[in-house]
Amino acid sequence: MLGNRKKAASSKNGAGTSESKAIDPLRNLDIFLSARFLAVQEDEDVKRMLQGSSMVKVRSPRxxxxxxxxxxxxxxxxxxxxxxxxxxxxxxxxxxxxxxxxVREGCQSETLRQMIGSVPEQRCLTVVFKGPRKSLDLLCQSQEEAQHWARGIRTLQGRVQNMTQKEKLDQYPNCCTFGIFVIRLF
Known part of the structure; x- marks a missing residue:
């Protein structure tokens, strides 16, 4: 029947005019996913990672x-x-x-092992990548900073691994994951 559609709930705003309050499922999903990320942001390690850190990238003792x-x-x-x-x-x-x-804590890579004695082992960190990319050897400013980054990366990996495929696509629309490869679409 014509003219028999349900109207969206409306309310008066401060100016006395009506505004529509249609339910937007995508907005609700955004709120849900944002709440999940905010919960991870509560993690002290992730907070430190969001602030950023100055480190020394090491390729050799020189x-x-x-x-x-x-x-x-x-x-x-x-x-x-x-x-x-x-x-x-x-x-x-x-x-x-x-x-x-x-993520390996301490002087565990070949490069960092060459530096044992000249750098505090507790401040060293190696990020080992899947595939052909070279490992990233880092010398942090403190032992706590190295621990924050190691635990933070593990926390974030666990968070993404526990998400459903739909949640991943909704949260990260610019990335598609196929097995162990991550392909950026931008």
């Missing part, structure tokens, strides 16, 4: 460069500040926590 690492607002991407300008280098400036195979 090659050491200061870098700032910071967890981006999406909760899965870690940005690594660099002054390189090539397109390949720019792609290497960030990584997803899901690209990480494991």
């Amino acid at each position: 090659w050491q460069k200061r870098r700032t690492l910071k967890l981006m607002e999406d909760g899965v991407t870690v940005w690594c500040q660099s002054h390189k300008t090539s397109s390949w280098a720019k792609e290497q400036q960030s990584f997803s926590v899901m690209e990480v195979e494991c």
